[in-house]
Amino acid sequence: MSDNKYDQSFEVLEKRELVSNTFHFVIHAPLLAKKIQAGQFIIMRPTKISERMPLSIAGWDREKGTITVIIMSAGRTSTEATAKNVGDCFEDIVGPLGKRSHVTKFDGACVVIGGGYGTGAVIPTARDLKALGNRVIGIVGARTKDLLIMVEELEEVCDEVILTTNDGSIGVEGFVTTALEQIMEKEKVSFTIAIGPVPMMKAVSDLTEGKEIQSWVSLNAIMVDGTGMCGACRVSVGGKTKFACFHGPDFNGHEVDYTELMTRQKMYVEKEKLALDAMKGQEA
Ligand SMILES: Cc1cc2nc3c(=O)[nH]c(=O)nc-3n(C[C@H](O)[C@H](O)[C@H](O)COP(=O)(O)OP(=O)(O)OC[C@H]3O[C@@H](n4cnc5c(N)ncnc54)[C@H](O)[C@@H]3O)c2cc1C
Ligand code: FES
Structure with a gap:
């Protein structure tokens, strides 16, 4: 790594497996760390021949010049990324991209859902x-307790964190919406933000609809350039066409056309499978 503070090596400084196929990376990226704000994202190319992969930011250290990302191996590009080890460098990272999250002081509780x-x-x-100065409640959901990640880190920034598992192995049995419903019965909720699989974000939006709750979701549309130029991440919000990378990624969850989003996410499934098979073939 160079001594020049403006040189971004994108070197992996720390790597930790959180659960099978999902890794926590601390990466040297001082320019990004200096500017990034909550809700924004980056686009990474793990190697010279990789596709561009959008990633959310889980944290940063402006002094040390590092950013933290969580990467789940879903296909070829994310597998190329999670194959990197401490001392390796990612090819390039662009960002910060997108708008920061819409936060202000609310009367009621703010519930963040991951x-x-x-x-x-x-x-x-x-x-x-x-x-x-908000009261912040976190909800973390997974199928079973061994798949819950980043709970301690979320606890550090929330007043309370509630766990939910589909099989009831820990916390509330059910979905994140089961816990949200329980909170809404007990106290006034003014704001929610949900980030995760589309059906989860849709379920949170459905539950909060018509209840005077600002309900934000972070849309993981397929992206290419990440700057609003290519149109790949087109989504319909409130009946208007928006670009998730430029106008978002956070949007009012009550206005999102989730059916269109899910259909567009599946556009390249066959090609994605071919790309992963080709990579496995090269490795064999
Ligand atoms: C704003 C944004 C933030 C994201 N943040 C993170 C993050 O912090 N950590 C992380 O692991 N992933 C994140 N993703 C998803 C990540 O970009 C995709 O998983 C990755 O691009 C898949 O590439 P691949 O070549 O590995 O898989 P592919 O072979 O391209 O796809 C494998 C599977 O993942 C699905 N997929 C592909 N692209 C996306 C996408 N953009 N969103 C959701 N599913 C997708 C495909 O439908 C397919 O089922 C984010 C996506 C966006 C748009
Ligand atoms: S990724 Fe190209 S317009 Fe959003």
Whole structure:
């Protein structure tokens, strides 16, 4: 690594496996660390021949010049990324991209909800909400207790964190919405942000609809350039076409056309499978 503070090596400084196929990386990226704000994202190319992969930011250290990301191996590019070890460098990272999360001081509680890598992504927004004097409650959901990630890190920035598992192995049995419903019965909720699988974000939006709750979701549309130029991440919000990378990634969850989002996410499934098979073939 060079001594020049403006040189971004994108070197992996720390790597930790959180659960099978999901890794926590601390990366040298001082320019990014200096500018990034809650809710924004980056686009990474793990190697020279990799595709561009959008990633949320789970944290940063402006002094040390590092950013933290959580990467789940889903296909070829994410597997190329999770194959990197301490001392290796990612080819390039661009960002910060997108708009920062919409936070302010609310009357009622703010509930931040994470599933999978989304649990890391809600941490910076939770920290901002807390700094504004809000009561912040976290909900982390997974199928079973061994798949819950980033709980301690979320606890550091929330007043309370509730765990939910589908099989009841820890915390509330059910979905993140089961816990959210219980909170809404007990106290006034003014704000929610949900980051994770689309069905989870849709379920949170459905539950909060018509209840005077600002309900934000971070849309993981397929992206290419990440700057609003290519149109790949087109989503319909409130009947209007928006670009998730430029106008978002956070949007009012009550206005998102989730059916269109899920259909567009599946556009390249066959090609994605071919790319992964080709990579496995090269390794064999
Ligand atoms: C704003 C944003 C933030 C993201 N943050 C993170 C993060 O912090 N950590 C993380 O692990 N992943 C994150 N993702 C998803 C990540 O970018 C995709 O998983 C990755 O691009 C898949 O590439 P691949 O080549 O590994 O898999 P592919 O072979 O391209 O796809 C494998 C599987 O992942 C699905 N997929 C592909 N692209 C996306 C996408 N953009 N969103 C959701 N599913 C997708 C495909 O439908 C397929 O089922 C984010 C996506 C966006 C748009
Ligand atoms: S990724 Fe190209 S417009 Fe959003």
